[in-house]
Amino acid sequence: MSFALSNRQIVRAALVVIFGFLASGILGLVRTAVFSGIFGASDALDAFNAANRIPEMLYVLVAGGALGSSFIPVFARFSANGDEPGAWRLASAVISCAALLAAALAVIIALAAPYLVPAVLVPGKSAALQALTTSLTQLMLVTVVIFSISGLLMGILNARQLFFLPALALSFNNLGQIFGALVLARLFPMYGLTFDEHLAPRFADMLAGGMPADQVSGTYGLALGAILGALLHLAIQLPGLPRIGAKLRFLPNPRIPGVREVLTLMLPRIFGLGVVQINFLVNVFLTSYMVDGSLTVLNTAWTLMFFVLGVIAQSMGTAVFPSLSALAAEGDMTGYKDRLANAMRGVLFLAFPATVGLIILGEPAIRVLLERGEWTGAHTAATAWALSFFALGIAGHGLLELLSRAFYALADTKTPVLVGVGSMVANIVLSLIFIRFIGEPDSLSRGTFAGLALANSLTTLLEGIILWLLLRRRIGSLNDRFVLDGAARAMAAALGMGLVVLVVLRALGDQPALILTLVGVAVGAAAFFVLALALGISEARTVPGALLRRVRR
Numbered sequence: 001m002s003f004a005l006s007n008r009q010i011v012r013a014a015l016v017v018i019f020g021f022l023a024s025g026i027l028g029l030v031r032t033a034v035f036s037g038i039f040g041a042s043d044a045l046d047a048f049n050a051a052n053r054i055p056e057m058l059y060v061l062v063a064g065g066a067l068g069s070s071f072i073p074v075f076a077r078f079s080a081n082g083d084e085p086g087a088w089r090l091a092s093a094v095i096s097c098a099a100l101l102a103a104a105l106a107v108i109i110a111l112a113a114p115y116l117v118p119a120v121l122v123p124g125k126s127a128a129l130q131a132l133t134t135s136l137t138q139l140m141l142v143t144v145v146i147f148s149i150s151g152l153l154m155g156i157l158n159a160r161q162l163f164f165l166p167a168l169a170l171s172f173n174n175l176g177q178i179f180g181a182l183v184l185a186r187l188f189p190m191y192g193l194t195f196d197e198h199l200a201p202r203f204a205d206m207l208a209g210g211m212p213a214d215q216v217s218g219t220y221g222l223a224l225g226a227i228l229g230a231l232l233h234l235a236i237q238l239p240g241l242p243r244i245g246a247k248l249r250f251l252p253n254p255r256i257p258g259v260r261e262v263l264t265l266m267l268p269r270i271f272g273l274g275v276v277q278i279n280f281l282v283n284v285f286l287t288s289y290m291v292d293g294s295l296t297v298l299n300t301a302w303t304l305m306f307f308v309l310g311v312i313a314q315s316m317g318t319a320v321f322p323s324l325s326a327l328a329a330e331g332d333m334t335g336y337k338d339r340l341a342n343a344m345r346g347v348l349f350l351a352f353p354a355t356v357g358l359i360i361l362g363e364p365a366i367r368v369l370l371e372r373g374e375w376t377g378a379h380t381a382a383t384a385w386a387l388s389f390f391a392l393g394i395a396g397h398g399l400l401e402l403l404s405r406a407f408y409a410l411a412d413t414k415t416p417v418l419v420g421v422g423s424m425v426a427n428i429v430l431s432l433i434f435i436r437f438i439g440e441p442d443s444l445s446r447g448t449f450a451g452l453a454l455a456n457s458l459t460t461l462l463e464g465i466i467l468w469l470l471l472r473r474r475i476g477s478l479n480d481r482f483v484l485d486g487a488a489r490a491m492a493a494a495l496g497m498g499l500v501v502l503v504v505l506r507a508l509g510d511q512p513a514l515i516l517t518l519v520g521v522a523v524g525a526a527a528f529f530v531l532a533l534a535l536g537i538s539e540a541r542t543v544p545g546a547l548l549r550r551v552r553r
Helices: 005-037 042-052 054-062 066-080 084-120 129-139 142-159 162-180 190-195 198-209 214-234 258-289 294-330 333-370 379-393 393-410 414-437 450-475 480-508 513-534 538-552
Strands: none
Touching: 005 162, 005 214, 005 258, 005 294, 005 333, 042 054, 042 214, 042 258, 042 294, 054 084, 054 129, 054 142, 054 258, 066 084, 066 142, 066 258, 066 294, 066 414, 084 129, 084 142, 084 258, 129 142, 129 214, 142 214, 142 294, 162 214, 198 393, 258 294, 258 414, 258 450, 294 333, 294 379, 294 393, 294 450, 333 379, 333 393, 333 450, 333 480, 333 513, 333 538, 379 450, 393 414, 393 450, 414 450, 480 513, 480 538, 513 538
């Protein structure tokens, strides 16, 4: 039985995922706005963001990326061969082993956190802030176990072409975090921290240094919200299991057929994702020596860019990956190339106008979304400054989302890893260089953290191009002329759109940020699609048409 979709079905599936990403992205923006309004770009929020790095890294390595991308091709092959009982035994064994491994890692990291966190995550911060970051890290390690199960359920549902609930899970995760900020963070008065005798005097020192008590205690509400979000991420997917006839049980047996193959594919992928996470850890490390709030505004800019990236590329990558895996398992390389080329062209069609739009409209949009409460105009300027550099890499991130999955569908996890290692080294080198020449060391609004964003964008673009060339060498042309022709026309239309938006913004003058944002987005979208139609880009007709059909349905 084949689970591969046609190009039209992939577009429809991608639209389902896009709606999920839009809902999640909007809630993510709400979450960011709530966090920013309550905490501003403060040391307390820096501590929470730094503490979240290790649990997030473990989740990505154990289930979110490494195991999920290694599991789906093997699971798809069992299904393609008609061995449904074997497929579900494999799924049961992988989920069980992953949950146990995640629990063991969480315990080990929690015990090592007092020594690991101050040295790796926040070496440039005060002892009080290091203690807070350590305590939050230990608390949020619970999410690793929950996500290890939830992440694999997401992969299973996507492999059976059920995309709605996994896409919705991201929104529920954000809802849990928003609840943590709005409700739980207000339930932690300062005396609630005295249960930790080791931390109490450190918090006293922190308060003496001028940090508000509600911000210090409120970070624990954020941590509990993160745990709640993980539970909701899992719970919303459970109703989908009966719909696909899932037969899952606790089966911690690594000898089940297929498990060893999954682990073999997983090991290079773990290494590759570990390389990516090292880049994030380097950012946390370097920003600990920068102006207070640098990590928060850098993470906020990344969140805004990733919202756009999710709609443009992650949705398409999520929708096309199961089909690529199924076609590769069936040996249909013609269909494989066709699906991949169409996906690449579609992603680049949207990536270029998104880049131009974020650079031009980033600051007024951030002002509308975030500038309230403790979030000031300087924080807005700093986030827009970083966002303009992150935006340069959207096309590279888009290619990477698709091409890495294209290799995983071929059961090749080594090639993306090797390329990723080179990208990591280049990113670290460029980061160390750029932070010396880009920005002002004593300024937040034009901070040196922008060098980290630029290094990320350039190395991601290079990584995507290299993967394209290597995949082309392996399986032949991906209909390159078709992809590049569409990309060139889309870039021309995006540049024309940028000129139109700049003229309109200049004509509007000192209008409120909301007016500038709404008019800029509307005029930009209209200008881009008119120019795309004039340049003969087929996606200018097919994408809106598919969207309208989906809305009607």
